Amino acid sequence: MKILVVNAGSSSLKYQLIDMTSEKMIAKGNCERIGESGSLLEHSGGDDIFAPMPTHTEAVKVVLDTLLDKKIGVIKSLKEICAVGHRVVHSGETFTESVKITPKVIDQIAENNDMAPLHNPANILGIKACLAVMPKTPMVAVFDTAFHSTMPQKAYMYALPYEVYTQHKVRKYGFHGTSHMFVASEAAKLMGREDLKLVICHLGNGASISAVNAGKCIDTTMGLTPLQGLMMGTRSGDVDPAVVEYLGNKLNMNVSEVTNYLNKKSGMLGISGLNDFRDVCDAMDKGDERAKLAIDMFCYRVIKYIGAYAAAMNGIDCIAFTAGIGENTYRVRDFVLSGLSFLGVDFDREKNYKVRRVVAELTKPNSKVKAFIIPTNEELVIARETNRLVK
Numbered sequence: 001m002k003i004l005v006v007n008a009g010s011s012s013l014k015y016q017l018i019d020m021t022s023e024k025m026i027a028k029g030n031c032e033r034i035g036e037s038g039s040l041l042e043h044s045g046g047d048d049i050f051a052p053m054p055t056h057t058e059a060v061k062v063v064l065d066t067l068l069d070k071k072i073g074v075i076k077s078l079k080e081i082c083a084v085g086h087r088v089v090h091s092g093e094t095f096t097e098s099v100k101i102t103p104k105v106i107d108q109i110a111e112n113n114d115m116a117p118l119h120n121p122a123n124i125l126g127i128k129a130c131l132a133v134m135p136k137t138p139m140v141a142v143f144d145t146a147f148h149s150t151m152p153q154k155a156y157m158y159a160l161p162y163e164v165y166t167q168h169k170v171r172k173y174g175f176h177g178t179s180h181m182f183v184a185s186e187a188a189k190l191m192g193r194e195d196l197k198l199v200i201c202h203l204g205n206g207a208s209i210s211a212v213n214a215g216k217c218i219d220t221t222m223g224l225t226p227l228q229g230l231m232m233g234t235r236s237g238d239v240d241p242a243v244v245e246y247l248g249n250k251l252n253m254n255v256s257e258v259t260n261y262l263n264k265k266s267g268m269l270g271i272s273g274l275n276d277f278r279d280v281c282d283a284m285d286k287g288d289e290r291a292k293l294a295i296d297m298f299c300y301r302v303i304k305y306i307g308a309y310a311a312a313m314n315g316i317d318c319i320a321f322t323a324g325i326g327e328n329t330y331r332v333r334d335f336v337l338s339g340l341s342f343l344g345v346d347f348d349r350e351k352n353y354k355v356r357r358v359v360a361e362l363t364k365p366n367s368k369v370k371a372f373i374i375p376t377n378e379e380l381v382i383a384r385e386t387n388r389l390v391k
């Protein structure tokens with residue numbers, strides 16, 4: 001049983017082939033520059049394959065040819081791929097969990113395009129391309145937002161006139177749901193119980209925190225779009241909404257330009273001039289004050305939200321760190337966990353310094369609140385969900 005996981009962007013298509021018996025990834029890669037000149041496939045374990053990919057359909061053909069290739073391929077027949085799982089960013093309120101793809105489902109996903117204009121249309125291109133090349137293979141859509149659909153209304157509503165919710169669906173949705181879902185289930189296994197009050201810090205280039213009570217998300221930091229909440233690589237996270245008009249006037253920008261500014265020019269990049277966390281850390285170590293400020297601001301917001309979510313759940317049993325920054329760098333975890341002794345976190349600083357990219361406990365054996373690194377695996381969640389629905 002093998003499942004192909006597809007994550008299509010507007011000019012890219014990432015894939016993983018996962019064997020569901022072992023739950024191991026057996027091949028992965030990324031088609032880049034689709035629709036542009038110089039399109040290529042970076043297939044793990046092989047040389048880059050340059051091939052014309054005017055649309056996503058040709059990209060999918062190149063992927064399948066590569067998976068079938070006598071030298072670098074991993075399957076003998078397309079029949080070995082029993083289903084395709086597609087990452088879809090925004091479900092709106094239409095779907096609260098993964099769904100088998102039908103023509104109607106594609107239309108329903110498209111109805112939410114304006115809430116994720118950079119992502120949903122590209123995800124649909126990926127779905128249609130796979131359907132064109134593998135029309136008989138069952139396909140499933142797995143949404144970034146779905147895990148957060150259990151949030152109570154008091155958490156997801158914005159205090160705007162109620163009609164903008166009923167008429168325009170303006171509310172908090174949350175993102176990185178597949179990652180939060182994976183980490184929540186791994187944390188429950190590590191703690192040996194389901195009824196956990198858990199805070200998950202997904203800290204990557206995009207970053208979000210979720211509060212999960214007994215396996216159900218009750219709040220998360222991202223909102224209608226991924227712009228809300230934590231400071232990120234290039235996103236501002238929370239700002240006073242009045243900033244939009246004020247900046248528009250001062251910088252002579254329209255609303256879309258300011259939104260773009262908040263999404264692409266802000267965050268770590270805006271404060272320090274650098275958006276990759278490694279570069280910001282290096283600059284800070286060389287004495288760059290702006291880089292230090294950026295990291296202080298990033299960590300401060302993480303700890304503040306953990307405090308807020310501990311209050312929202314009237315307690316906390318476990319804190320989990322995941323994604324590029326959460327798994328790899330001791331610094332953020334050190335800042336955050338050493339500041340939470342008031343909650344009952346007995347932080348193991350030595351251990352934290354040594355571990356990266358592995359499941360690891362970051363608190364001492366008798367710590368009231370436990371903390372872990374739990375490396376995320378979003379593709380595996382998509383494959384598991386796909387398997388569950390096509391069985």
Ligand code: ADP
Pocket residue numbers: 203204205206233275276277278279281323324325328329
């Ligand atoms: P995304 O999937 O949102 O693109 P990732 O989860 O891959 O993001 O995380 C990317 C971020 O993780 C980058 O800011 C990168 O600098 C950071 N990162 C990766 N490795 C390290 C490391 N060893 N130390 C510090 N930051 C790291």
